Amino acid sequence: MEDNRFDTLASLDDLPQDYRNTLTEQNLVPLWPSLSSVMPAKKPIPRTQPTHWPYSGLRPLLLQAGELTPIEKAERRVLVLANPGHGLEKMQASAAIYLGMQLLLPGEVAPAHRHTPNAIRVIVEGEGAYTTVDGEKCIMRRGDLILTPSGVWHEHGHEGDAPVMWLDVLDLPLVYYLEASYHIDGNPQSVLPSLGNKNYARGGLVPSPLFERGDKPYPMLHYPWADAKAALLSLAEGGPDLEAVQMAYVNPETGADTQQILGYFAMMLRPGQELTLPTRSPASVFHVIEGHVELTTESRSFAMAEGDTSCVPGFAATTLHNSSPDEPAFLFIADESPLHRKLGLYEVRP
Numbered sequence: 001m002e003d004n005r006f007d008t009l010a011s012l013d014d015l016p017q018d019y020r021n022t023l024t025e026q027n028l029v030p031l032w033p034s035l036s037s038v039m040p041a042k043k044p045i046p047r048t049q050p051t052h053w054p055y056s057g058l059r060p061l062l063l064q065a066g067e068l069t070p071i072e073k074a075e076r077r078v079l080v081l082a083n084p085g086h087g088l089e090k091m092q093a094s095a096a097i098y099l100g101m102q103l104l105l106p107g108e109v110a111p112a113h114r115h116t117p118n119a120i121r122v123i124v125e126g127e128g129a130y131t132t133v134d135g136e137k138c139i140m141r142r143g144d145l146i147l148t149p150s151g152v153w154h155e156h157g158h159e160g161d162a163p164v165m166w167l168d169v170l171d172l173p174l175v176y177y178l179e180a181s182y183h184i185d186g187n188p189q190s191v192l193p194s195l196g197n198k199n200y201a202r203g204g205l206v207p208s209p210l211f212e213r214g215d216k217p218y219p220m221l222h223y224p225w226a227d228a229k230a231a232l233l234s235l236a237e238g239g240p241d242l243e244a245v246q247m248a249y250v251n252p253e254t255g256a257d258t259q260q261i262l263g264y265f266a267m268m269l270r271p272g273q274e275l276t277l278p279t280r281s282p283a284s285v286f287h288v289i290e291g292h293v294e295l296t297t298e299s300r301s302f303a304m305a306e307g308d309t310s311c312v313p314g315f316a317a318t319t320l321h322n323s324s325p326d327e328p329a330f331l332f333i334a335d336e337s338p339l340h341r342k343l344g345l346y347e348v349r350p
Contacts, residue, residue, distance in 0.1 A: 006036035048094040048283050048313035049085035050300040053101075055124065055307030062103045062165060071108045078102045078168065083311055090173070093311045094283035096261060096336045098172035103165050104129050104158045112155035115183035117172040118259045119148040122287060122332050123225075124167055124307050128160015133221045135192035140164060143225025143289045145249060145332070147258055149218045153186050167287055167309060169334045171261040196220040200252040201227065219253050225289065229330060232268040236328075244275060246333075257338045265333040269293065269322035277318045281347040282336035286310045286320070291329025294321040315349065 012020070012033040023030065037045075062079050071077060081099035082088040093099040098117075104110060106128065121131060122145055129140045133154045138146045148154040158164060175181045199207050200220045207214060228247060236245045245268040249258050257263050269275060269291070286295060286309070293304045297318040302310050312318050314336070322329040340346035 004036065004041040006039070006041065009033065009035055043315050046095075046283070046313040046315070047085040048083055048311065050297050050302075050310070050312055050316065051081075051083050051085075051093070052295075052302035052304065052310045053081045053099075053308065055101075055305065055309070058101055059125075059165070059307070062101055063163060066103050066105050066163065071105070071110060075113075076102060076110055077104070081309060081311075085313075092173040093285060094173070094313065094336065096171055096174040096339055097283060097285060097311070097334060098168070098170040099285060099309060099311070100168040100170075101165060102168055103163060104156055105163055106158050106161050108158050110156040112153050112186040112189055113183050114151055114153045114186060116150055116180050117170045117175040118150045118261060119154075119168060119170045120259070120262075120264065120334075121146040121148070122167040122169070122289075124165045126160065126162050126164030128162070129156065129158040129164035131156050132189050132191060134218075135189050136194040136196060136221055137191045138197075138222040140166065141225065143229070143330075143332070145223040145225070145228070145264060147218060147221045147223075149259060152218070153189055155186075155189060167332075169262065169264075169285065171259075171339075174261060174339070197222040197224055197227075206253055214253055216253075217251075218258075219251065220258075223249055228266045229268075229290075232266060232330065233328075236268055236270065245270070259338070260342075261336070261339045263335050263337045265335075267320075267331045267333055269320060269329040269331070271327055272322060272325045274319060274321040277320065279315060279317050279349045280335075280337070281314045281345055282340045283314045284312050284318070284333060284335040286312070287332040287334075289330045289332055291327060292323045293329050293331060294323055295319070296321070 009032045065077055078100040080091045081093055082091050083093045086092050123140045123142050131138045131146050133148050134152045196219055231247050232245055247266045249264040251258055288304045288306050288308050295302045295304055295310050297312045297316045
């Protein structure tokens with residue numbers, strides 16, 4: 001076994017105090033005492049901890065927030081799903097992922113704005129609400145994925161009669177770390193006759209007016225859960241020997257990830273199925289849309305019901321088990337894989 005030579009380097013306490021004081025006065029820091037912590041041997045030491053946020057506990061607190069704070073004073077009424085490994089004040093689920101559960105009550109409007117972090121919404125409960133993104137009115141239904149990309153105007157409204165809640169996923173921690181995070185307030189949008197989810201509803205076919213392909217960076221903003229679920233069921237039926245029934249949400253014009261930093265997937269677990277996932281470098285988020293799933297990672301086990309969300313750090317061995325012997329379970333997954341691939345850091349270990 002290879003030795004870690006970094007462990008034998010001198011510590012900060014080995015340096016005379018007057019030398020250390022002089023370094024501090026000149027804004028200098030010796031590297032060698034910290035080398036093993038910033039570049040640990042063989043794999044990272046993540047701050048991200050396996051964490052589970054049960055919807056049964058979160059939901060009443062979110063509804064109470066609706067009673068305590070009117071939307072006019074909240075702008076966006078959100079409870080942040082914070083990972084204790086990063087410190088709750090950091091408001092992040094992993095190094096690059098922010099999670100929040102948002103509430104909109106009947107008749108409320110969350111006003112238009114745009115911001116530098118990319119965001120998506122996964123609808124958890126309720127009907128009658130909508131998100132207008134770049135002029136496209138996206139009606140929210142349970143399990144739907146709605147993109148609100150970086151720099152694009154978006155607002156929320158509710159025309160129904162019961163609370164609507166959804167999961168927000170943003171790359172805010174990374175954008176904030178890069179000192180590039182800001183927002184701009186705007187006015188209500190004019191709704192345009194655009195139906196990207198209908199225009200791209202058939203696999204292998206994209207709009208091509210006068211033989212030209214579209215060049216919009218985000219041609220499809222709304223990915224209905226009904227279509228994703230049907231695709232998963234079809235994949236499972238056509239591939240009974242498939243180990244993993246999983247679909248990726250992609251840009252229909254390019255086949256690339258829907259956004260630049262985070263990746264999004266839909267997964268189905270067959271009745272009673274236990275699936276061991278590859279051990280990969282990016283952190284991942286698992287959200288149960290339908291069914292019950294037991295998630296096991298790093299000696300932690302979470303019994304996840306519908307609406308529950310869990311986060312798993314990178315390089316963590318993870319197993320998913322559908323506890324129902326009769327019904328499939330469906331999950332939404334977000335991860336940092338697009339970012340890792342762009343940076344040349346993506347890694348899969350046996």
